[in-house]
Amino acid sequence: MGLVDLDRILGGGLPLSSVLLVLEDPYSGQHLNLMRYFMAEGVACRQKVLWLSAAPPAGGPAAFLPADASTSQSSTDDAAAEKEQPELRIAWQYRKYINDEPSQQSQRTQSASASTSGRSGTSASTATSTKSSFARAGAAVAAGVGREWCHSYDLTRPIGEEALRGAALEVAQCSGPGAYAAADERAGAFLTSLTPSAPDPAAAAAAPGSAAAVLAAAAAARRGPEPVGRLVIESAGSLGWWVGDGNGCSNNSLSLGSLQARGESARQQQEAALLRLVYNVRQRALRARCAVMLTVPAGLLSPGTASRLPHLADSVLGLDPLSDDSQLHRLLPDPASAVALLSVRKLCSAGMLGPRTCDGVLHVVRHKRRRLGLSVVEVDPDAEERVAEATARAQEAYMRGSARGAAGAAGAAGAAAAKTTAGKSAAALLCGGPPAPGGGSKALDF
């Protein structure tokens, strides 16, 4: 996925031939960052990437995608990492795929993702890498940083045109009356190009070890590995997919006005077209060596469409807003970096005998300037109390410094009130703390 935390949440990454549905958060827009990671990882791994959007960014993908953060590491790390290699204990069986020859190609061919715990027959194989980069990754694993699945990216630096040179990245704008049909056609062609070629029936019927089987194996080896791709459909179902291609503001307003005039029937048609598009994408993706990421503004869709879409995807993530004045925001450690909440609604169960259940754990999305971080929501029970105490101390210091006498008495009364408020903090009630003094028995609200 390009984001190691997200790979961990999904149980190892997004399997090939699966569709990830992201329900957008209308306020924070963090789905765009997830898209950036996903596409950047595809570009870094030299995979085919197709991006369907109603409104591609002005600077194009060169300005939208983040740069690789690992290029900023010094070369002196390589020697140290190589020295550490014999002592590394690596959980994933990467070692058998390492080519010990020093003349190995330097180009990375890392696959889209590692398999999930329930691996499917079409899961991608782990890839080879250069010795130094692998050793760097292995050192990161040993250090507990966990960059074992994908590259690191710096959200503050765009990838630039130079890095995209030679990359198989395609951007297509889909907007206006025929947006869904055009998207279906583009996606269909892309996914068809990634469908593995059918085995030769004669070769399949041949006995193993026979000349026909050997020739078929040699032909397959000459063809090389099957290509892997990533398809990203941004904000399908949003208003941008309805209106025209932006030839002029007057045309846009005219289209929007006509849509409003048609009202409910137009919206139903658009949603039906959206469902058909997603249905077709999934049917084709099931047979292709491709991972699909689809984001939709669930809040704009009708309840029927919003509830059907998750069943047309293999994995579903939901982004929810996190307002600054919410109770949860106040109780989180380091609330300044928390920008949204992430919930896992559905996980891919391809190849599993039974259903795959979600833990129901809520994650907080933290924007740490250069990268995103996903961590489990942990409420700090003392956070509110600390804030109240700090506020009280600040008030006291202000009162002491600004006025004397009566102003100081008023400040002391204010500090006492703040302490009383801290005693009734929501965190204490939430964590089953002692009841507020004089506040009676307040029922705990779970």
Place this chain on the structure above:
Amino acid sequence: MSGPLEDEFGLLAGCSLNSGGLTLVKGSLQLSGLFLVQHYVKVLLQRNYAVVLVTAEQVLDRFQYTAKKMGVSLPQYQQSGHLFHVEAPLAVVGGGTGHDADQAPAAAAAAASRSSSRLQQLIAAVQQAATQRAPSAAGVALVIDSLTVLAGMCPGRAEWTAFLHYCCSGVLGASAGGEGVAAPAQHEQVPYCFVAGAYGDVPDDRPWLASLEHRANMVVTVGPLPGGKMADVDGQVTFMQRFGRPPSGAGPRLSGQAAHGAAALAAASAAALPLQLRQSLYFRSTELAVKWMAAVTSRELL
């Protein structure tokens, strides 16, 4: 666990298959019922049914992979003429709203008609597959892994209703058999089962889902535990048999009140009666197997 406990699902599933008709498997987003459909495919093949499998939610490769874990080789059944695979057709993604209000209903009608033709193509493919079944097949079964996903093609309501009616009607059971079947016996009715998966949390599907529930002989509902998550139990499967023959006296060895209910049913007439049998099973899924439990006690948890 020992053999008889592992067959609990098979015994309960057999109750519905004995009476034929529709078996509806209902899941939700929290807990999918697709794995039950896979188990039903296994049970049907082991009972020598000719299965026509329509895949909409998963591909045949994944069915083969999971069947392999259950000890069933689907390619072998395909070669013997007991398993036929029909892929769900792609939907027609029409244009948008158009620039004229009059064009919008026409565009929608055109898309709906093309979608209905896709359903007709699906029916034709299913019929053709059923006619190619092996003569030794004990019956015909149509299995659709997810009607909810298939409804994502957004066909017209009338066409969708007609498609569901065709699937439930048993016409496949009266279709001509394969080679080697004598001409007078071509249209002889053979036992017919229709197993369909669906999700009950889509509001737009509630009308036809309710109709199917009313029509079904067995409704299998899978869901999380009512009291919350447990470490060793993933969920609960409830079998509600609405119509059909009661199980025999020897029936499934179920515990507790279910056994008492089974005995009461055995005392009833052997003819098909609108009797109801409700039985729940708990399950825990692992990488290689699904463990079924009639009751959650310390013995099952250890």
